[in-house]
Amino acid sequence: MKIEKLEVQSIQEAIEILEKKYGENAVILSSRIVKKKRFGFLPLFPVKRLEVTVGIQEEEDFKKEFEKEKELIKEIENLKKIVNELVSSNSQPVKEAKTSEEEEKYSERVRRVYEKLILKNVNKDIAKKIIEDACGYDIDRKVYDFKEDLYTSMRESLEKNIKLEEDFLENPPKVVALVGPTGVGKTTTIAKLAYLFKKNRKKVGIISLDSFRVGAFEQLKSFAEILEIPFKLSDSPKSFNVHLLEMEDRDVILVDTAGRSHYDVVRLKELESYFKVSDISVYLTLAANLAELVMYEAVMQFGIFSVRGLIFTKLDETPFPGSIINVAYRTQYPILCFTTGQSLPEDIVIANYDYIIRLILEDENEVKPAAQLA
CATH class of the missing domain: 3.40.50.300 (P-loop containing nucleotide triphosphate hydrolases)
Incomplete structure (x- = not known):
C-alpha cells in the first residue's frame, strides 16, 4: 500500500479529493492538526491545517485481496461439505444406543463422560476426539483412562481442539x-x-x-x-x-x-x-x-x-x-x-476453558467450583 499525506481544511474535503483522484482505491488511515507558517520563514500568525495520512491500494494489494478471497471460497466449500454430512447423518434412522466394542476400550468413568457429551449434543466423532485427547492407555487394566483428574484431562484436550x-x-x-x-x-x-x-x-x-x-x-x-x-x-x-x-x-x-x-x-x-x-x-x-x-x-x-x-x-x-x-x-x-x-x-x-468444561459436563443450573469436577 502506497502512503501519502494531504493538507486540507476538513475530513470532508479530504474525502472529496480522494474520490476524484483515486476512486475506491484509497482509505484515510489517520489525521492530525498541524500548524503552518502563514508567511514563509516568519513565525507570525500560524494557521492550523488538517494533515491526513492516506493509503492507496496498488496492484500488489489487489493480488493479496484476491488470494484472501480464494481462501474464503475454499473455507466455504469445506463448510458446505460439513453441512451436507450433517444433513446426511440426520436423515439416518436413530438406533438404540449400545456400548460398542470400540467404546469398551474406555474405562467406566471415561464412558460416562463420553455419554454426557453426547447427551449435551456434542457430535459423536468430536466427542471421541475430545475424549481420546484427554486419555492415556492404562497397561494394567488394558483400557484408556484420563491421564490425570477429570478437570485437568478435559482442559488439556479442549486446549488442543477448541480455540479461545x-x-x-x-x-x-x-x-x-x-x-x-x-x-x-x-x-x-x-x-x-x-x-x-x-x-x-x-x-x-x-x-x-x-x-x-x-x-x-x-x-x-x-x-x-x-x-x-x-x-x-x-x-x-x-x-x-x-x-x-x-x-x-x-x-x-x-x-x-x-x-x-x-x-x-x-x-x-x-x-x-x-x-x-x-x-x-x-x-x-x-x-x-x-x-x-x-x-x-x-x-x-x-x-x-x-x-x-x-x-x-x-x-x-x-x-x-x-x-x-x-x-x-x-x-x-x-x-x-x-x-x-x-x-x-x-x-x-x-x-475460558473452565467455563466450557462446566457447560458440557454439568447438569442445567448446576454450578460447582471447577475443583469438584474431578
Whole structure:
C-alpha cells in the first residue's frame, strides 16, 4: 500500500479529493492538526491545517485481496461439505444406543463422560476426539483412562481442539464489529462488552450502523451515556470512516450492525462496503438455541467478512450447548465470549476453558467450583 499525506481544511474535503483522484482505491488511515507558517520563514500568525495520512491500494494489494478471497471460497466449500454430512447423518434412522466394542476400550468413568457429551449434543466423532485427547492407555487394566483428574484431562484436550480469545479484554483489536442473523442479541452484547472494557480501564467508543431497527439506536445510546462513552450513528461508509477518525484516541471501538438474514446477499454486500474503510475485526454472533445447520449456513454466508471469531448468545435458552463445541471445532474460529441472559451489564462470560468444561459436563443450573469436577 502506497502512503501519502494531504493538507486540507476538513475530513470532508479530504474525502472529496480522494474520490476524484483515486476512486475506491484509497482509505484515510489517520489525521492530525498541524500548524503552518502563514508567511514563509516568519513565525507570525500560524494557521492550523488538517494533515491526513492516506493509503492507496496498488496492484500488489489487489493480488493479496484476491488470494484472501480464494481462501474464503475454499473455507466455504469445506463448510458446505460439513453441512451436507450433517444433513446426511440426520436423515439416518436413530438406533438404540449400545456400548460398542470400540467404546469398551474406555474405562467406566471415561464412558460416562463420553455419554454426557453426547447427551449435551456434542457430535459423536468430536466427542471421541475430545475424549481420546484427554486419555492415556492404562497397561494394567488394558483400557484408556484420563491421564490425570477429570478437570485437568478435559482442559488439556479442549486446549488442543477448541480455540479461545482469553486475552481479549487486555489486548483487544482497535475496531471490533459484531455481525450475525437478526435477533441473536448483538446490540445487548455490545453494551455488555462496553461495560467490561470500561471496568478494565479501557477507553471505549461505540458506533452503531443499525438505523433500521426501531429502538436499537436509542437503547444503545442511553447505555453509552450512562457509562459516559462516546457514541455515534453512521448511516453510510463515509460517515463511518469519519466517526472512526473522531474516535482515534479510543483503545477499542465497538461497532454494532443491523441484523441481516444470512440469505439476504444484497444486504450483506451493503454491509461489506462499510468494512472496507478500515482494518476491522469481525466477530460472528450466533444464538446457542439455533439449529446447528442454521449456524453453519450463517458461518458460510457471513464468511465474506473474514470472520475473526465467534460469540455465542442465549446460552440460558438451550439445555444442549454441544452445538457450540461442534461449530467451534469444525470452523476452528476462536470463541470470544458467551452471554447467558438479558441482564445488563451482567450475563456475559469471556470464553475460558473452565467455563466450557462446566457447560458440557454439568447438569442445567448446576454450578460447582471447577475443583469438584474431578
